[in-house]
Amino acid sequence: MPFFQSKICLKTLCLLSALTSLTVGADEIMLDNFELNPEQRWRYVSDQVMGGISNGQVVYRKEGDVSYAHMTGIVSTENNGGFIQLRTGVAKGVAEKSAGVILRVRGEPQKYYVHLRTRGTVLPWQFYQASFDIDKQWQTIKVPFSAFKGSSKWLKSAVNSGSIRSIGVVAFGRDHIADIQIAAIGFYD
Numbered sequence: 001m002p003f004f005q006s007k008i009c010l011k012t013l014c015l016l017s018a019l020t021s022l023t024v025g026a027d028e029i030m031l032d033n034f035e036l037n038p039e040q041r042w043r044y045v046s047d048q049v050m051g052g053i054s055n056g057q058v059v060y061r062k063e064g065d066v067s068y069a070h071m072t073g074i075v076s077t078e079n080n081g082g083f084i085q086l087r088t089g090v091a092k093g094v095a096e097k098s099a100g101v102i103l104r105v106r107g108e109p110q111k112y113y114v115h116l117r118t119r120g121t122v123l124p125w126q127f128y129q130a131s132f133d134i135d136k137q138w139q140t141i142k143v144p145f146s147a148f149k150g151s152s153k154w155l156k157s158a159v160n161s162g163s164i165r166s167i168g169v170v171a172f173g174r175d176h177i178a179d180i181q182i183a184a185i186g187f188y189d
Helices: none
Strands: 020-026 029-034 042-046 057-062 068-075 083-089 100-107 111-118 128-133 139-142 164-172 176-188
Touching: 029 042, 057 083, 068 083, 068 164, 100 111, 100 128, 100 164, 128 139, 164 176
Parallel strands: none
Antiparallel strands: 020 029, 029 176, 042 083, 057 068, 068 176, 083 164, 100 139, 100 176, 111 128, 111 164
């Protein structure tokens, strides 16, 4: 049974926040399922931190037995902007032996991104990025680390999973209306 449907979980140590990392199968580690005060672990960020004009919000909801984060907003590339993001820290070692990121998502059918920051992404505009497409029905998406590309030529060409320090779900890079719901996010082997 996929970890998104399982209630079995084991706590692991947390480095950056009260983030709970849940192991559910031999090949999946759930970082978060948006239960139990996700607003204490997740942070909304927009390009306004650097002078952009994108605007959005994140609301935490529950539908039946599914808890999720609902990020909406208007992404604008004016003033060198172009993103809204939901981000959280990753405890050291959580993704160490992983092959990629796994998400349970739905929303307005379009392209979104996962951004990873590592020990090597020191500057605020440095990250590793991979895209994924969603539709209106809940779906599980796996994004292999090999799909991630660095935001600058000074970053290593491949993500070192053991050095991941944060993960973000991002509406990015073009003028559009964002509407994405995330029920779970984690890593897979």
